[in-house]
Amino acid sequence: MQDCSDNVETPDWLDAVRWTPEGLVPAIAQDAETGDILMMAWMNRQSLRLTAEEGHAVYWSRSRGKLWRKGETSGHEQVVREIRLDCDEDVILLKVEQKGGIACHTGRRSCFYRALKDGQWVRVDPVIKDPDAIYGSN
Amino acid sequence: MQDCSDNVETPDWLDAVRWTPEGLVPAIAQDAETGDILMMAWMNRQSLRLTAEEGHAVYWSRSRGKLWRKGETSGHEQVVREIRLDCDEDVILLKVEQKGGIACHTGRRSCFYRALKDGQWVRVDPVIKDPDAIYGSN
Numbered sequence: 001m002q003d004c005s006d007n008v009e010t011p012d013w014l015d016a017v018r019w020t021p022e023g024l025v026p027a028i029a030q031d032a033e034t035g036d037i038l039m040m041a042w043m044n045r046q047s048l049r050l051t052a053e054e055g056h057a058v059y060w061s062r063s064r065g066k067l068w069r070k071g072e073t074s075g076h077e078q079v080v081r082e083i084r085l086d087c088d089e090d091v092i093l094l095k096v097e098q099k100g101g102i103a104c105h106t107g108r109r110s111c112f113y114r115a116l117k118d119g120q121w122v123r124v125d126p127v128i129k130d131p132d133a134i135y136g137s138n
Numbered sequence: 139m140q141d142c143s144d145n146v147e148t149p150d151w152l153d154a155v156r157w158t159p160e161g162l163v164p165a166i167a168q169d170a171e172t173g174d175i176l177m178m179a180w181m182n183r184q185s186l187r188l189t190a191e192e193g194h195a196v197y198w199s200r201s202r203g204k205l206w207r208k209g210e211t212s213g214h215e216q217v218v219r220e221i222r223l224d225c226d227e228d229v230i231l232l233k234v235e236q237k238g239g240i241a242c243h244t245g246r247r248s249c250f251y252r253a254l255k256d257g258q259w260v261r262v263d264p265v266i267k268d269p270d271a272i273y274g275s276n
Binding site: 011012013016026028030034035036037039040052082083084085086087088091093104105106108111112113114115116119120121 | 149150151154164166168172173174175177178190220221222223224225226229231242243244246249250251252253254257258259
């Protein structure tokens, strides 16, 4: 099993988090102004520590197996206004200012752009910016 | 590994969800009116199907290994206004009407009642109702 934990000394508040066996915790990003839920991603100790220290959301990419500074490619950074922990200490909530107004790699404001209607997932939110224009097409 | 999946025939929209190897998906509950994030819990196929069919949030309790009809003990049911799916098809968002205005077993509105302040998790939201009065003290 992959060990995603941080090996450097970490502050006590990180020990209060109940990490998965893989050393991860789910983190929900919510727009601090509108209340919109933008995305959910995963963090390891290092990424949560860096998020608190730097004031910008840093996640752990499970697919790439590395730190993922949100917006490093797209410029769509998340400035962190508040970090919250749930009653079971196993979910993090970030209240953020979403740079560019786009959190999703599809060019939409939120990753939750599909709603269940009559037994079908229907895209209900518009693309704000073409992904090719965000990430480049080559 | 525990198999939490549903064995009965399921509609196509459930197949679009990317379930974990344990047959689960995280589900975020958001207050449909205020936008407050109330909680995050887990669902299996059966609980998500029942949530859609019945219009009330039904989760899968990982600790108890059984379906968990939110509010079955507390009365704090969640009436589901909308079900959304994220871009990676591995997170569900429920927009709900929270009965009693309390989602958390601690008697608070939201499970995310602690905020990180100066390196400490600080309780920033009040208890609305004593848990003993919700669940009984015996």
